[in-house]
């Protein structure tokens with residue numbers, strides 16, 4: 001009882017720490033952890049899923065993209081009595097190499113040295129139809145049938161799921177939200193702990209230090225907490241989600257607004273990075289990870305596919321060198337699989353790119369020299 005109460009206080013405290021636009025109320029159905037013994041039947045469909053299955057492309061109001069809140073918001077915590085205590089081998093991270101939100105989590109695993117503690121499985125890059133039922137039009141992340149199907153993509157080693165959707169339905173057969181990655185899965189309770197990257201990365205940063213190869217890496221240090229939260233307060237809406245707000249807009253006004261806010265924020269970053277090595281100062285921290293995953297996709301995908309073409313990142317001297325600098329941190333390049341990134345975006349949104357043609361360029365070499373050593377770093 002006491003443990004559960006502490007857990008609830010810690011969880012609500014952490015939600016209160018998030019930038020406002022990321023603060024979302026957990027669904028009641030996920031607060032009451034319902035572990036149901038169900039078997040996966042990928043061909044199954046029910047009335048609910050038939051009517052409600054949807055992707056982010058449907059998160060629209062008057063042509064404006066509004067990202068729906070993540071559904072699972074439990075916390076892995078070292079606090080006594082925690083429902084989800086950190087354990088080696090218990091949790092699994094399902095990702096797509098294409099997805100910037102999932103890649104944030106994968107980067108944290110790499111930087112903290114957690115790959116021997118938390119299993120990681122990447123899906124195939126292109127969304128596929130998830131049900132045979134002709135009335136169920138949902139397309140989403142699919143697992144590879146074997147190791148050879150697409151380099152990097154793997155079968156689901158834990159549940160034999162064919163689709164990420166199957167995991168959501170295994171955790172809750174009545175689930176009616178989106179079937180997004182990342183998914184942090186608890187193999188003990190056979191449920192989803194959390195599917196919100198901004199929270200998963202905090203858990204990876206703080207709660208697994210007893211197992212981490214690099215517990216000294218702290219991407220959310222106390223002394224930079226307020227600067228970091230201030231940076232998230234404008235980079236999330238204008239940059240990380242801003243590229244989606246541009247790309248998914250279905251009316252001119254919302255697109256214009258999103259793209260203008262995006263470039264205002266990029267100009268602001270360029271200015272900050274002309275004076276210091278990283279976005280929060282001289283230390284590499286969480287907001288650098290969040291910026292990196294968007295910026296590395298920008299010139300290869302967002303410029304063309306999401307119409308973010310007022311300027312490329314390679315035209316900003318400081319931003320471009322900053323992306324190379326981060327790419328060259330040991331472990332980071334492994335998280336960037338450009339064939340999955342391009343293979344996903346260009347082929348998974350038929351309303352944006354009907355013929356699924358993958359744009360040719362620009363094929364940037366992010367391992368080429370950068371000039372960021374000119375700044376002091378700690």
Ligand SMILES: N[C@@H](CCC(=O)N[C@@H](CS)C(=O)NCC(=O)O)C(=O)O
Nearest residue numbers: 055056099101179180181195196197
């Ligand atoms: N807020 C979530 C967003 C995750 C998200 O939107 N992931 C996308 C891939 S980039 C996804 O899985 N979309 C599936 C869909 O929309 O159906 C997070 O940060 O974890």
